[in-house]
Amino acid sequence: MSTTTIEIKTALDTMLKPNPHVGKQSSVEVTDYNNRQTVGKITVDHPKMICRGVNVYYGEKHALKNVGIDIGANEVIAFIGPSGCGKSTFLRCLNRMNDTIPVCRVVGQIKLDNDDIYDKSIDVVQLRARVGMVFQKPNPFPKSIYENVAYGPRIHGMVNTKPELDDLVRASLERAGLIKEVEKRLEEPGTSLSGGQQQRLCIARAIAVDPEVILMDEPCSALDPIATAKIEELIDELREKYTIVIVTHSMQQAARVSQRTAYFHLGDLIEVGETDQIFTNPKHKLTEDYITGRFG
């Protein structure tokens, strides 16, 4: 595992080059990318997670190139970028969901507090209890609403008695803003809910185990504006307790919910900064092109 010191510089040289992402493959590019720098301040004062020199390969394909970024405690950080740029790939590195893909290989260092999550001594079960995930498509278990939320606490042995579990389930549903809608129908299958309710159920399921970080991969892409608004509100509330990483295609959403934003482009982390600054005053040409809608 190599830890690369990331220098923070202007990206003048990058901008002067025509477009480094077009054309040649593999060895030539790899060296190229090793020198690539991210514009903006990647570090924060109170980091929850620290990622340095993260490279991801799908077989031969180099999907994520030398990414370094800090994720601050109790902040909402948004990952944006054109389709296929590696946002989901990076997100899935943070709770090692990439382990389930046989061809996927992750190199680099990712720390949660002070634990290297790719260290052999770290069990993924423990890691995923600390770093929860909400997926793009709502994926409740085909079981009752109650069972959906109770599942995490149950497998981790977080509660001992049924009343305790009941309380935890209700509290989680409440925090997810779903309790009013499902109070009377906890025994009905989770799949019988509407898409937006299902997604909030998935959030309730994720927060039931009281994780430290919640990863959300385009959590609103299958939802209508009202359901989206509810979830955005929810994210804002959850920030008090959790650190949230959200991937989104909607720049308005990123602007609304996040404090920091990271812009990815073809496997590179191009620019990181305060959300306000990224959207009003992007420093990198690619970021500017993207947020002004010139491509992507």
Place this chain on the structure above:
Amino acid sequence: MNKPSDSAAPDFRNRDIKTIVNAGLKRRHAAERRFRWYGLIAISLGLAFVALMFGNIISKGYPAFWQTYVQLPIRFDPTVIDPEGHHDPKAIESADYAALVRAGLRDLFPAVQGRTELRALYDLVSSDAAYELRSRVIANPALIGTSQEVWLLASATVDTLVKGNIDRTLDETERPIKDNQVGWIDKLQASGKIEKQFNTILFTGGDSREPEQAGIRGALMGSFYTLLITFLLSFPMGVATAVYLEEFAPKNRWTDLIEVNINNLAAVPSIVFGLLGLAVFINFFGLPRSAPLVGGLVLSLMTLPVIIIAGRAALTSVPPSIREAALGMGASKLQMVGHHVLPLAMPGMLTGAIIGMARALGESAPLLMIGMVAFIVDVPKGLMDPATVLPVQIYLWADLPERAFVERTSAAIMVLLAFMVLMNGLAIILRKRFERRW
């Protein structure tokens, strides 16, 4: 409706796409109609063959569910049954009940004289009649000394004649029943002493050389024990293998090799499994021949690949989002499989298992190799008793020339088909039940 943007669209383009589509529309509809006809024809043809097969089997087999009985006046003569008068159960058991039957027949036809004539008369009643009388006396010794009208099993030839399957116009020498016998039967029928009753022996008896006494109980029990072993071995092993290969095994050359071999195994002719069973289980391990245990082992080998393949298909059909959800919650791989994937795949696995079991139920070739084809009269009482199975029984009976066996062959086929339908029904019910739960 008439939004300005609509009218703004150029008119000629609208018409153009319309005419283009319309021109092709007729062809498309015709193709669709043609395809529907092909489908209908294929289905009707299939149904016609099924109907033909069922019609043939049922028309041949249903008479076997009725059996001819003769009513005889039986005097439970104490001098025959219990000559010493000690009420000794042993003596009662070994008494000559056939003599009582013969006496009853002579009572009905006192005019019959002479050795050959009398033998022809005695032949009207099955040898089972004597056993029937014995069991009645043992069950109720008070019968001794009384006279009763008793319905006794007629012989197979009488049964065949009564069912109208013997051509009376043929010359005496060309049919299995003599003229004088026909006369007696007619007389008995006229006086209401011949009757067709439901054939319980078919379901309670083992195999027999006498068609009227032959039943499928032995074969049914043999099939039951064999399938029990098959299910107990192949289902857990098949499910475990499918889960391991699909969810846990690394994807490399070895697992590819295993997969190819399993697929090949499913296509191996069943008789090869029989030969394997003979070589391994009987010759090497020294297990007994003709035993349901060995039959079950052989059929497990045959069913296993079917269950594995169906199981893997069922596992792959579980959406990956469920797996991600479980793993994302911090479930271990085994928890993910046990809590979510396996329950969702279970209906598919059960269907595969039941299809495999139905195939095993209908299998005869491999069982011939391990000696389950012997003529076995006793109903098997355990896994080690010599036994045969339903399809082999059918095969054995189909070889016999007597009309009564032809009938029984079809009846046994009907029973086999009924079990298949039952199993498939069970598969559907189980599936429905499982589906409702999630």
